Amino acid sequence: MTRKAYVGVVGAGLATEAELELAAGVGRLIAEAGAVLVCGGLGGVMDAAARACKEAGGVSLGVLPGDDRLAASRHLTMAVATGMGEARNAIVARTADVLIAVGGEYGTLSEIAFALKMGKPVVGLSTWDLAREELGDPIVRAETPVEAVTKALNLI
Amino acid sequence: MTRKAYVGVVGAGLATEAELELAAGVGRLIAEAGAVLVCGGLGGVMDAAARACKEAGGVSLGVLPGDDRLAASRHLTMAVATGMGEARNAIVARTADVLIAVGGEYGTLSEIAFALKMGKPVVGLSTWDLAREELGDPIVRAETPVEAVTKALNLI
């Protein structure tokens, strides 16, 4: 299964209802595509995506900031306790082949930045605007979970 | 599955035939016990344990030192690319509930040291001798894979 596509889903631990719904749609579609969902392992967007992934028969991997594996969302297939705090965001970006960012606060922004630094594609659903006049938008925009997952899998 | 027992299997990437056989026995028994096998994700003891685990219908998780998830043993269920080099040994120890050390060189020694520092039990099969007169042996010794896995699961 290490040869399957790994799709990272990043977003806030404290998310809006709309973001949770987007995350659930993304998690379900990753499962249906037979890809592996990677996330930061906690609540909000991470938990919503992992739960929908599980309900659709998919598998997921949570990369936790803390020392305690049991702090992970119950819906994950497996979890890693890094004990590295926010630096675990670099591991999420490194392990995924592509990121889908759903909304998101500063932790999400760091994951987007790491993925872009590593040359990996980032698909955004209502997330940070990093467009610059001379360089264009480094994030591939999507309006729906279907569009996001389709674009993400095509970009790998 | 994040609530199952996670058993770390640590040992050299370049291992002897005898060590590979012990590792395979350990991997198979972890699978049969329904636990999750955690390892450093590369060759030698790690690969032998992951392979036997898979063949017995079990699941495993590799925590890689490098940037490339595809460097992982093909027999792992999932892999994490930490990009942290040898510091990933701390993550192996942190993620596991108990370690089984099979033979091993200095990397293995660092994993044993981290687990003991974190207060987690370590079971040893032909591994480092850390006994000190005043403190006794911090490693629980086993002679066979059956003894090692049985003791490991009882120590969690």
Next chain:
Amino acid sequence: MTRKAYVGVVGAGLATEAELELAAGVGRLIAEAGAVLVCGGLGGVMDAAARACKEAGGVSLGVLPGDDRLAASRHLTMAVATGMGEARNAIVARTADVLIAVGGEYGTLSEIAFALKMGKPVVGLSTWDLAREELGDPIVRAETPVEAVTKALNLI
């Protein structure tokens, strides 16, 4: 000296002339203020700031991504070899009391994101625009090195 103010200077390894000049101004002023300069330890903005800091009699600390301490800018007072790749950006943000971002690419963006996530102030000189309508601009803007260092020290 661990009780002095630590001012992080973050920016691209491949920087424009204008950015290098800003970085040098910032490095000099940090030295004159008696603060410690923290950076990622490599070239471009990092090297320009460390060099000007040294020339003004100040001290600096480089937190390197790689394994080799000798890859550090020669102008640093001390260097740490993390061997963690880009994840070292989290350590730069954690060690500094405040960040000054000079221009910058995606690595810089990850450092800004980490600092904001950790609740630390970020002062920007021609850097990323992260303003959002509902939340305002999380980066304190400066037009000159003097303004940047003055604001940074006042924000600690």
Next chain:
Amino acid sequence: MTRKAYVGVVGAGLATEAELELAAGVGRLIAEAGAVLVCGGLGGVMDAAARACKEAGGVSLGVLPGDDRLAASRHLTMAVATGMGEARNAIVARTADVLIAVGGEYGTLSEIAFALKMGKPVVGLSTWDLAREELGDPIVRAETPVEAVTKALNLI
């Protein structure tokens, strides 16, 4: 100063009087040799070495496990807050050119293991016994601080 020799001093945070005295001797001699002392930045052996180093006019660098730079020994010249917990031991080993181990518990053992794994020499003062019949003793033994620092500097 990044081109000077970096000598790591590793040992327990809770140390015996005899160990603290050895550590102080080592710290003083590192200062007198004009080398940089690197340590884990906390109490016990680390603090005793940093203090003696400072009193002899030397410089030192502490690599802390936690988030708070101010938790460092007051006697350090500079400190880095890694926020990575025990995994920071890998950074101590990576940054130093050679380690001197004074007594020590499991954290110290992990630092010794990392240094040996990285091919760096380790000098021991009353520390772990890792000798194995077929391989000999990987640690260079010393009886006094003078012998330890002399051997360490010669081994770089």
